[in-house]
Amino acid sequence: MAGSDKVSDRFSASDSDVTFRSCDRILFQVHRKNLEVVSEGFAPPDGTRTSQHEVVSLTENGVTLELLFQFIYPQKYPDLKDVEFPQLAALAEAAEKYQVYPAMAVCNCRMGEAYQEHPHEVMMYAMRHGYTDLMDRSERIALEVSQTVAFESFSPQVYIAWVNALLFSMDGPPCKPE
DSSP states (O other), X not given: OOOOOEEEEEEEOTTOSEEEEOTTOEEEEEOHHHHHHHBSSSSOOTTOOOOTTOEEEOSSOHHHHHXXXXXXXXXOOOXXXXXXXXXXXXXXXXXXXXXXXXXXXXXXXXXXXXXXXXXXXXXXXXXXXXXXXXXXXXXHHHTTSOHHHHHHHSOHHHHHHHXXXXXXXXXXXXXXXX
């Protein structure tokens, strides 16, 4: 038997016109206009409409969406300084996925503060989303890990990229044949 939905205390506006369901079955009733102003990922294509009673299921959990939706309203944004890194990383990925611009900016700053403690995760985030400065900073620390730890910890694609970056940092850029 599937669990029943619970409505978010913070996002339960009676005049909402779109409802999202988290993967852990929390409903978020928000305003489409706010989504359109601060994001691209939530806005339906031009000329399409969704029913006011339609519920859109998302893959993120309720804690992540609770934080993310706070960035769509004109209010003080949540202070992410006390958010544990795994939750920050989940929020940063959701912000990028749905293109919630204020959340993207704040998360990028916080990920920049976390790169020394979490260099591999921050490096991958930066690579996925094109933050080259952050990628360069985190890469320097990530390259200091032993090859055994890297081999055991990284996916094959990440390990190959890590080895290439390590070789590049030792030998300089590859030379073109003349």
